[in-house]
Amino acid sequence: MAARTCWSCGGIVAAADAICPACGKVQPPPKAGTQLDKFAVLGLAPSFEEPAGLDDRFRTLSRKLHPDRFARASPQERRHSLEQTTVLNDAYKTVKDPVRRAEHLLALRGIKGDPKMSPEFLEQTMEDREKLVEAKMSGQPLDALAAAVREKRDRTLAAVRDLVENAGDLAQAAELVARMRYYARYLDEVEGRSVEL
Amino acid sequence: MPTLFQISEPGESHTKEACTTAAVGIDLGTTNSLIAIVLGDGKPHALAVDEGNTLLPSVVHYGEGGGPGSVVVGRGARRLAAEFPRDTIVSVKRFMGRSSADPETRRLSPYRFAEGESGVVRFVVDGGRVVNPVEVSAEVLRALRTRAEERLGLKVHQAVITVPAYFDDAQRQATKEAGRLAGLDVLRLLNEPTAAALAYGLDKRSRGTFAVYDLGGGTFDISILQLQDGVFEVKAVGGDSALGGDDFDRALAETLLDGQERSPRKVREAIDAAKQAKEDLTRVESTEALGKRITRAQLEAAIRPLIEKTGGPSRRALRDAGVPDGKGLDGVILVGGSTRVPAVRRYVRELFGMEPLADIDPDEVVALGAAVQADLLTSESPQHDVLLLDVTPLSLGLETMGGLAEKLILRNTTIPARATQEFTTFADGQTGMDIHVVQGERELVQDNRSLAKFTLSGIPPLPAGLARVAVTFQVDADGILSVTAREQLTGVSQTVTIKPSHGLTDEEIERMLLASIEHAEQDVQARLLIDNRVEAQRILKAAEKQLEANGDLLSPEERQQIETQMAALRQAAQGTDHNVIHAQIEKLDHVSADFAKRVMDRGIERVLKGHSVGEFDQGELSPHAKKAYEALRED
Numbered sequence: 036m037a038a039r040t041c042w043s044c045g046g047i048v049a050a051a052d053a054i055c056p057a058c059g060k061v062q063p064p065p066k067a068g069t070q071l072d073k074f075a076v077l078g079l080a081p082s083f084e085e086p087a088g089l090d091d092r093f094r095t096l097s098r099k100l101h102p103d104r105f106a107r108a109s110p111q112e113r114r115h116s117l118e119q120t121t122v123l124n125d126a127y128k129t130v131k132d133p134v135r136r137a138e139h140l141l142a143l144r145g146i147k148g149d150p151k152m153s154p155e156f157l158e159q160t161m162e163d164r165e166k167l168v169e170a171k172m173s174g175q176p177l178d179a180l181a182a183a184v185r186e187k188r189d190r191t192l193a194a195v196r197d198l199v200e201n202a203g204d205l206a207q208a209a210e211l212v213a214r215m216r217y218y219a220r221y222l223d224e225v226e227g228r229s230v231e232l
Numbered sequence: 233m234p235t236l237f238q239i240s241e242p243g244e245s246h247t248k249e250a251c252t253t254a255a256v257g258i259d260l261g262t263t264n265s266l267i268a269i270v271l272g273d274g275k276p277h278a279l280a281v282d283e284g285n286t287l288l289p290s291v292v293h294y295g296e297g298g299g300p301g302s303v304v305v306g307r308g309a310r311r312l313a314a315e316f317p318r319d320t321i322v323s324v325k326r327f328m329g330r331s332s333a334d335p336e337t338r339r340l341s342p343y344r345f346a347e348g349e350s351g352v353v354r355f356v357v358d359g360g361r362v363v364n365p366v367e368v369s370a371e372v373l374r375a376l377r378t379r380a381e382e383r384l385g386l387k388v389h390q391a392v393i394t395v396p397a398y399f400d401d402a403q404r405q406a407t408k409e410a411g412r413l414a415g416l417d418v419l420r421l422l423n424e425p426t427a428a429a430l431a432y433g434l435d436k437r438s439r440g441t442f443a444v445y446d447l448g449g450g451t452f453d454i455s456i457l458q459l460q461d462g463v464f465e466v467k468a469v470g471g472d473s474a475l476g477g478d479d480f481d482r483a484l485a486e487t488l489l490d491g492q493e494r495s496p497r498k499v500r501e502a503i504d505a506a507k508q509a510k511e512d513l514t515r516v517e518s519t520e521a522l523g524k525r526i527t528r529a530q531l532e533a534a535i536r537p538l539i540e541k542t543g544g545p546s547r548r549a550l551r552d553a554g555v556p557d558g559k560g561l562d563g564v565i566l567v568g569g570s571t572r573v574p575a576v577r578r579y580v581r582e583l584f585g586m587e588p589l590a591d592i593d594p595d596e597v598v599a600l601g602a603a604v605q606a607d608l609l610t611s612e613s614p615q616h617d618v619l620l621l622d623v624t625p626l627s628l629g630l631e632t633m634g635g636l637a638e639k640l641i642l643r644n645t646t647i648p649a650r651a652t653q654e655f656t657t658f659a660d661g662q663t664g665m666d667i668h669v670v671q672g673e674r675e676l677v678q679d680n681r682s683l684a685k686f687t688l689s690g691i692p693p694l695p696a697g698l699a700r701v702a703v704t705f706q707v708d709a710d711g712i713l714s715v716t717a718r719e720q721l722t723g724v725s726q727t728v729t730i731k732p733s734h735g736l737t738d739e740e741i742e743r744m745l746l747a748s749i750e751h752a753e754q755d756v757q758a759r760l761l762i763d764n765r766v767e768a769q770r771i772l773k774a775a776e777k778q779l780e781a782n783g784d785l786l787s788p789e790e791r792q793q794i795e796t797q798m799a800a801l802r803q804a805a806q807g808t809d810h811n812v813i814h815a816q817i818e819k820l821d822h823v824s825a826d827f828a829k830r831v832m833d834r835g836i837e838r839v840l841k842g843h844s845v846g847e848f849d850q851g852e853l854s855p856h857a858k859k860a861y862e863a864l865r866e867d
Contacts, residue, residue: 094463102709106609124646
């Protein structure tokens with residue numbers, strides 16, 4: 036990603052920087068559609084694990100960029116602040132969540148889109164789901180079902196990590212990440228039961 | 233001749249206007265409203281605005297004549313409520329952003345409703361005058377504003393107004409509208425529980441995770457917040473926008489009215505007596521209401537089911553925030569007058585497993601927090617250097633095939649937030665797409681709240697599945713949503729800011745916005761011209777490219793026809809009439825439709841030949857592409 040010039044003072048601003056280092060003005064976010072390193076938005080290096088100090092970085096940047104800080108600024112700066120905070124919130128959400136983080140890591144390496152799932156996996160998912168529905172209908176406790184899926188999720192996560200960190204087959208990693216999305220949805224559904232809206 | 237001494241630094245020459253305007257915090261409550269301001273001591277203070285009290289009952293009486301003096305707000309209005317039940321609007325907040333068909337509006341209430349064409353709640357008051365909830369709320373706000381101005385000797389222009397965290401988009405818009413009608417510049421809509429935490433966070437300088445349990449007159453809110461490094465982060469919110477102390481009064485009134493006739497007047501009297509009894513019973517074990525003896529145990533039996541309704545949303549919010557069952561929670565803050573009821577405190581203690589905090593008056597805490605936020609937003613050197621990060625209370629989504637709701641922004645997403653999703657056309661030659669925006673957690677559209685419907689037109693007629701429309705949701709720092717739909721090929725786009733589907737009627741909005749309309753008309757004309765010119769350029773460019781790459785698919789006559797039409801469009805694009813350009817675009821679309829289809833068929837054929845069939849996700853294929861796919865498989 037190329038550096039840009041500040042709209043206010045004309046100084047050089049790195050693509051990932053939200054604030055001009057020279058004059059302190061908020062910059063517009065990168066154009067929609069450009070590949071954005073969400074780790075870099077937070078000033079962090081890409082990593083499979085949650086980066087140390089993530090929450091601190093998010094709070095520090097929020098304090099600098101949030102629209103509440105620009106209530107008295109020019110309309111242009113207010114707009115940039117809103118856009119930058121939107122980008123920041125999205126980056127934080129992505130980097131904070133293990134599945135989204137893994138997906139983004141792969142996207143940064145050029146692996147994008149929905150991978151094709153194996154029929155065996157889809158069949159297994161259907162079975163898990165049927166069991167869940169049955170258990171719900173008959174009012175059985177769901178703890179054992181949830182524990183089994185949680186274990187699968189953790190095992191898958193470890194496998195993805197291995198592939199990503201040891202330069203393994205990234206396409207395979209993408210499929211495993213997609214599996215984790217299924218597991219996450221399943222667990223959401225299990226937990227959604229314990230409390231009625 | 234100017235001398236050196238007359239030259240001053242820029243800005244210095246105009247002495248700063250003395251502090252003649254003030255930014256305030258307003259708690260626009262169901263039962264009572266308050267106004268507060270941060271004074272020179274750096275602390276927020278609630279102002280006495282009604283007969284020496286800080287609480288202004290949110291009651292508006294519309295008296296005879298309709299003149300300027302005929303509207304009474306506050307205690308004066310409340311005293312008139314029993315005598316003029318239909319001309320005195322109480323708890324109007326319950327009706328904000330709601331339609332007259334809502335079950336909520338048909339509950340025990342003495343009002344006359346006007347038959348509305350647009351489903352808007354409108355009250356018929358004295359002499360047949362008709363007012364809507366936004367106008368009634370604006371009267372409350374205007375009373376707060378003018379009385380505060382008298383007390384302060386300052387003009388009040390800017391305000392932070394609080395809303396229940398669980399308020400949906402229509403309710404938020406209605407509240408903002410009321411502020412504008414009352415002559416206020418609404419700096420921010422702030423969630424009530426967040427405001428309360430802000431008021432608490434000041435003295436405590438603490439870090440940790442807190443629950444705010446807010447049971448007011450008409451709404452219940454639960455919020456889980458984390459305070460750290462001067463940032464208040466809302467982790468989860470939940471609640472019930474139709475549950476509160478008023479329901480306690482109604483439940484007890486039902487007991488009092490048992491077997492009696494129910495005239496509007498009797499109902500009003502019973503509700504007032506129940507309210508008084510409920511308040512008395514926070515101090516004593518038994519009291520009298522309408523000549524009946526009522527014990528605390530009786531009250532608690534009547535309201536127990538209502539109190540327990542707060543349990544579900546509370547547990548859900550705790551789980552969403554990652555502190556299931558309240559383990560890891562550092563405190564529970566009580567907000568709202570209804571938390572004075574001993575049975576409520578007992579329930580909170582059971583629910584969270586700890587003694588709740590109530591150091592700051594639960595009636596004032598929200599307004600005090602709002603004043604702090606107003607100060608933060610307007611002062612050059614705010615008294616309290618903190619930042620609030622709020623979340624969306626409900627998921628926002630779109631209707632997709634089969635009446636399903638597809639969520640784009642999930643509940644409890646930190647705002648501002650944005651999300652984009654692409655949709656494709658499902659019929660050949662489809663030129664419009666209906667966009668239906670919904671809010672809520674349910675799978676089916678019909679179970680969620682409908683926020684807006686609009687149609688994106690001007691999609692180029694292509695085979696099904698090939699035109700792509702990107703729908704973008706942007707939620708701003710007030711939690712208000714705007715939606716943009718954009719066709720990816722031509723860039724045709726349309727944006728709507730969600731306005732209350734059940735708020736003001738169109739005539740009312742028109743009346744208020746009359747001045748700006750002429751401008752808007754010009755803007756629309758200019759934009760249409762630009763849009764159509766851009767569209768013409770893109771289509772011409774695409775056509776040139778296709779003629780070059782796939783011209784062999786055409787007979788010489790067909791090619792001639794297309795080229796003639798391209799020249800006509802080029803000519804039209806030089807002109808200034810967007811209708812003419814648009815008509816020529818459509819003509820070109822028409823004469824080249826068959827060509828486009830042949831090009832697509834060729835493209836699909838190539839793609840399918842170049843790849844293994846397994847790489848295709850069939851769910852992504854349009855029926856048209858599927859047909860091509862099936863044909864190839866048979867070969």
